[in-house]
Amino acid sequence: MKYLAEYRDGSIAQALAAQIRREATRRWVLMEVCGGQTHTIVKQGLDELLGDAVEMIHGPGCPVCVTPLEQIDKALQLASRPGIIFTSFGDMLRVPGSDCDLLQIRARGGAVQIVYSPLDALELAIRNPDRQVVFFAVGFETTAPANAMAVWRAHQLGVKNFSVLVSHVTVPPAMTAILGDPQNRVQGFLAAGHVCTVMGWEEYEPIAARFRVPIIVTGFEPVDILEGIHLAVRQLEAGRHEVENQYVRAVRREGTVPARTLVEQIFQLVDRKWRGIGEIPMSGLALREEFADFDAELRFGLGEIHVAESSECRAGDVLRGQIKPHQCAAFGRTCTPEHPLGAPMVSSEGACAAYYNYGRFRVTQSAGA
Amino acid sequence: MCLGIPGRVIEVHEDRGLPMGVVDFGGVRRDVCLAYVADRIRPGDYALVHVGFAISVIDEAEARRTFEALEAMSQLEELEWMRETAQASLDGLSAGGPVA
Numbered sequence A: 001m002k003y004l005a006e007y008r009d010g011s012i013a014q015a016l017a018a019q020i021r022r023e024a025t026r027r028w029v030l031m032e033v034c035g036g037q038t039h040t041i042v043k044q045g046l047d048e049l050l051g052d053a054v055e056m057i058h059g060p061g062c063p064v065c066v067t068p069l070e071q072i073d074k075a076l077q078l079a080s081r082p083g084i085i086f087t088s089f090g091d092m093l094r095v096p097g098s099d100c101d102l103l104q105i106r107a108r109g110g111a112v113q114i115v116y117s118p119l120d121a122l123e124l125a126i127r128n129p130d131r132q133v134v135f136f137a138v139g140f141e142t143t144a145p146a147n148a149m150a151v152w153r154a155h156q157l158g159v160k161n162f163s164v165l166v167s168h169v170t171v172p173p174a175m176t177a178i179l180g181d182p183q184n185r186v187q188g189f190l191a192a193g194h195v196c197t198v199m200g201w202e203e204y205e206p207i208a209a210r211f212r213v214p215i216i217v218t219g220f221e222p223v224d225i226l227e228g229i230h231l232a233v234r235q236l237e238a239g240r241h242e243v244e245n246q247y248v249r250a251v252r253r254e255g256t257v258p259a260r261t262l263v264e265q266i267f268q269l270v271d272r273k274w275r276g277i278g279e280i281p282m283s284g285l286a287l288r289e290e291f292a293d294f295d296a297e298l299r300f301g302l303g304e305i306h307v308a309e310s311s312e313c314r315a316g317d318v319l320r321g322q323i324k325p326h327q328c329a330a331f332g333r334t335c336t337p338e339h340p341l342g343a344p345m346v347s348s349e350g351a352c353a354a355y356y357n358y359g360r361f362r363v364t365q366s367a368g369a
Numbered sequence B: 001m002c003l004g005i006p007g008r009v010i011e012v013h014e015d016r017g018l019p020m021g022v023v024d025f026g027g028v029r030r031d032v033c034l035a036y037v038a039d040r041i042r043p044g045d046y047a048l049v050h051v052g053f054a055i056s057v058i059d060e061a062e063a064r065r066t067f068e069a070l071e072a073m074s075q076l077e078e079l080e081w082m083r084e085t086a087q088a089s090l091d092g093l094s095a096g097g098p099v100a
Helices: A010-023 A035-044 A069-080 A102-107 A118-127 A144-157 A171-180 A193-199 A204-211 A222-238 A257-266 A289-294 A315-319 A351-357 A360-368 B060-090
Strands: A028-032 A054-058 A084-088 A112-114 A132-139 A162-169 A188-192 A215-218 A243-245 A267-274 A278-287 B005-015 B018-025 B028-033 B046-050 B053-057
Touching: A010 A222, A028 A035, A028 A222, A035 A054, A035 A188, A035 A222, A035 A351, A054 A222, A069 A084, A069 A102, A069 A132, A069 A162, A084 A102, A084 A118, A102 A112, A118 A132, A118 A144, A118 A162, A132 A144, A144 A162, A144 A257, A144 A289, A144 B053, A162 A267, A162 A289, A171 A188, A171 A204, A171 A278, A188 A193, A188 A222, A193 A215, A193 A257, A193 B046, A193 B053, A204 A215, A204 A243, A215 A222, A257 A267, A278 A289, A315 A351, A351 A360, B005 B028, B018 B046, B028 B053
Parallel strands: A028 A054, A028 A188, A084 A112, A084 A132, A132 A162, A188 A215, A215 A243
Antiparallel strands: A162 A278, A267 A278, B005 B018, B005 B046, B018 B028, B046 B053
């Protein structure tokens, strides 16, 4: 496919990695906040190519992983109710709630359906007027425009049997929270390319200035990521801290304005809990009051839910970059992709699953033996 | 989750007032909502598609420029490696392969 193969070119990746190793006068610590990038870094072993020049910390870049347990439990409640068709992106189905997951609800007869697009969920509602269709609206800023449009269309077309369970999160507040942590080790960020495709990078400029960290808007292919790392290392070596755009072919400074506009029209910023991390001020999106009719929590009277996380799972420490996945005692022993304790082991974009699937655990086992 | 796939817009149409288009992803075609890029996209253009929505138009000239710059660098690297290897063998040292 055009513009894909080029950015997977092995010899270019090798050359970039060599250049980074040459230019780094010390070991720099960078964080990516994007599950897609985490997946590529671990799968392709990009962090290993960099040797001692750069340590990559895998930040909370997987929306599936940070969706709070309360929202998962609410999804499970809704999916269990007769008369409801519960729709979701496929990667939410195996995320463990307090008792079970959506896949198990489906096995017990719940109507749980995977959709590719929120517009498909809306179409399902139009075709099934005697059922209630709920869509699990999760994701970062990349996905928010799609979910906003589904709500807007339902409003426009007067679809009464469609609603959304919203658990949206936004990236810049999480970066601010990480940088403001007294234990923070991150010296530079790769900003998620597709989040910036929608939002642009204006929001990152005050963060780069305040915390004096370079922030590089970066794409997803191996060459993109290595180029993003290269730009960050160059800035660090020169003592600069600016927002720079590596992903020029898809991202503009202002982002995609019509998408931002509709997101702002449908959603408002709220405090949101991130699974494993805790509450981050103004880091989530919730429906505005004008669209409260489409809020599944209100429509089906879901109240406050109290939950307790597994005490064994150290997902929070992994997501904050305090430990690597294999440093968790449960990793690969009581926690595997087949029987995950925490969300980062579920999603293929979670750091734990990436480490597990690409054999990083073997290193630890032999080292720990 | 934020996976975005580049595809080529084949044709554009409307569905009850919503700008839509057929997009080709290396042979697989799908209806995609073009509402967010409607003012900038034409058939033949490449769009970045996420969960059924075009979220950006890919700048072809930029994609080509970036790649050519990177490719040039990689060739440079290869030349350097050849030079180093040649020097190392002259010095009677065992020459390593290109960067690991």
